[in-house]
Amino acid sequence: MISARNLVKRFGLKSVLRGLxxxxxxxxxxxxxxxNGAGKTTFLRILASxxxxxxxxxxxxxxxxxxQAxxxxxxxxxxxxxxxxxPDLTGEENLTFFGRLYNVxxxxERIRNVLALVGLEGRGRDLVRTYSRGMQQRLAIGRAVxxxxxxxxxxxxYTGLDxxxxxxxxxxLRKVTAEGRTVVMTSHDLVRAQDLCSRFDVLTRGRILASASRQDVPPDGLQAFYRRSVSSLEPGRAGAHDG
Ligand SMILES: Nc1ncnc2c1ncn2[C@@H]1O[C@H](COP(=O)(O)OP(=O)(O)O)[C@@H](O)[C@H]1O
Ligand SMILES: [Mg+2]
Structure with missing residues (x-):
């Protein structure tokens, strides 16, 4: 579904992605x-065109x-x-706007289904600025699907959510992804990532230098896998290799 080969992204003299x-x-x-600063957002922005x-x-x-963007x-x-x-439109009006952009x-009917999917049935006629941060994030997911x-x-x-x-x-996310979609999610929250993801890729030094599937990581073992993946690449440590 997604394939990136030898991806390089430079900002001026700085290489953020280096042959990913x-x-x-x-x-x-x-x-x-x-x-932070590894280039995750930069990489997702490239995938999103x-x-x-x-x-x-x-x-x-x-x-x-x-x-073919x-x-x-x-x-x-x-x-x-x-x-x-x-914020000054209702939830329904927001979804109508984005639905028309995509000619849905x-x-x-689609809007009713999406509001139910993200748990906002009954709130579609309220202005988005009256929504909590969590409700706004769920509506943003509704907009995205x-x-x-x-x-x-x-x-x-998950940033900014209680x-x-x-x-x-x-x-x-479980419901949205149960529909057979392919998902790439960046997260600092390793507990949530461990629960949701089928695979974990670690982006450091401009490349994916470690990857593990869910079966390869023991329950509660993602933190250890992540630490290992990142720390083995720090300068001055055994096995370090600078790119
Ligand atoms: N438009 C830009 N111009 C210059 N530098 C940028 C730009 N966007 C991102 N960067 C730099 O690229 C690096 C990676 O940023 P980012 O992709 O946001 O990392 P992450 O999402 O992993 O925290 C950072 O050092 C950031 O300052
Ligand atoms: Mg980011």
């Missing part, structure tokens, strides 16, 4: 882990980027740091 390779098969739920790689090849859902966007749902919602058929995309890219979806809101987001 990444493959995702249909139905996988990949947790993209890595320290919101930024161009300096070098390398990207294919998403069988289309090449950046040439329009086809890719139709198959993608993206949740980024900004919720991309209009039977939109009123309104056109029934095959692939979801989620950048730190415990209850995070638990609700867990339920929503």
């Amino acid at each position: 390779d990444f493959e995702v098969a249909e139905g996988e739920f990949v947790g993209l882990l890595g320290p 919101l930024a161009r790689p300096s070098l390398g090849r990207v294919e998403v859902a069988g289309f090449s980027l950046p040439e 329009a086809q890719v966007r139709r198959r993608l749902g993206v949740l980024s740091h900004q919720p991309l919602l209009y 058929q039977n939109l009123p 309104i056109h029934d995309p095959d692939i979801l890219l989620l950048d730190e979806p 415990q209850d809101a995070s638990a609700m987001l867990d339920d929503v």
